[in-house]
Amino acid sequence: MVRVKICGVTNGADLRAVADAGADAVGVISAIPVDSPREVDLAQAADLASMAPPFLTTVLVTMPETPEDAVDAVRTVTPDVVQLHGEFSPEEIGYIRAETETKVIPVVDYDEPERARKLDEAADALVVDSTDEDGGGGTGETGDWEAAAELRRDLVSPVVLAGGLTPENVVDAAATVEPFAVDVASGVERSPGAKDHAAVSRFVRNAGRALGEAEEVYE
Numbered sequence: 001m002v003r004v005k006i007c008g009v010t011n012g013a014d015l016r017a018v019a020d021a022g023a024d025a026v027g028v029i030s031a032i033p034v035d036s037p038r039e040v041d042l043a044q045a046a047d048l049a050s051m052a053p054p055f056l057t058t059v060l061v062t063m064p065e066t067p068e069d070a071v072d073a074v075r076t077v078t079p080d081v082v083q084l085h086g087e088f089s090p091e092e093i094g095y096i097r098a099e100t101e102t103k104v105i106p107v108v109d110y111d112e113p114e115r116a117r118k119l120d121e122a123a124d125a126l127v128v129d130s131t132d133e134d135g136g137g138g139t140g141e142t143g144d145w146e147a148a149a150e151l152r153r154d155l156v157s158p159v160v161l162a163g164g165l166t167p168e169n170v171v172d173a174a175a176t177v178e179p180f181a182v183d184v185a186s187g188v189e190r191s192p193g194a195k196d197h198a199a200v201s202r203f204v205r206n207a208g209r210a211l212g213e214a215e216e217v218y219e
Contacts, residue, residue: 002174002210003181005160006200007061008038010193015051017197021204024181025057027083031073032063037193038185045077059083059105067092074100081105083127090122097124110143110163113151123157127183130163142169145176152177167202174210182207 006018007027018026029038030045040048049058060077063085064070074082074096081103082096088106097104103124108116116126128148130141142164152159158180165173166187174182188203190196 002179002207004204004207005057005059005181005183006185006188006195006203007059007162007183008036008185008189008193009048009195010038010040010044012048012051014195014197014200015048017195017200019053019056021197021201022208023056023200023204025059025081026052027059027061027183027185028077028079029061030077031069032061032085033065034063042073042076045079049077049079057081061085067095070096071099074102081124083107090119093119093122105160107162110147113147113154116151116155120155120157125158125160125180126155127160127162128152128179129183145173148179149177152179165203167199167206170203170207171210174207182210 003024005025005027006023008029009015009018009026015026028040028045028048029036030040030042032039052058058079059081060079061083062073064073084104084106093104093106105125105127106119106123107127107129110128110130130143148161160181160183161173161177161179162183165182165184170182184203188196188199
């Protein structure tokens with residue numbers, strides 16, 4: 001089973017559409033140092049997280065300057081999971097988890113397999129994404145799926161595949177990488193920061209087909 005996270009939700013209507021589509025997780029982006037149409041302030045992030053129905057995992061996506069800033073953001077929003085952008089060490093990830101009692105998922109670029117291996121034992125999972133020069137995700141650029149598949153086989157941590165995914169390519173991506181989950185933001189938008197509800201449903205539905213596709217490919 002390939003799980004689905006819809007990221008960059010900015011309003012209640014989009015969050016309800018994510019839940020209605022049957023996604024497993026919803027991401028809210030806050031406290032990042034780069035411009036993004038998907039960012040909301042921490043108070044809005046907390047409101048959105050509180051709106052999530054039971055069994056929809058809430059994920060705070062943030063890029064703090066320090067581990068202490070990460071802890072403060074998590075305490076404000078109270079998500080189920082924090083997705084952490086930035087150059088944090090295994091020890092800092094452990095500190096954030098211990099202080100917040102929240103699962104921590106760092107983000108690594110497709111081009112950073114050694115960093116992924118370094119963070120493997122410290123992380124609850126790893127997001128493999130196409131990041132920009134500032135370390136932020138949501139670039140909409142597709143990564144090297146074959147390299148991600150090799151990395152996934154090397155790691156103990158579950159791998160969440162991101163970067164340029166759409167309803168049209170998610171089956172192939174998941175069949176190639178066989179990740180724990182797939183993660184989409186810009187690939188299901190009608191405009192920056194606003195979700196296309198039909199595209200969200202198609203993405204979730206097509207991701208659900210991925211396991212069957214993978215079984216056919218690897219038989």
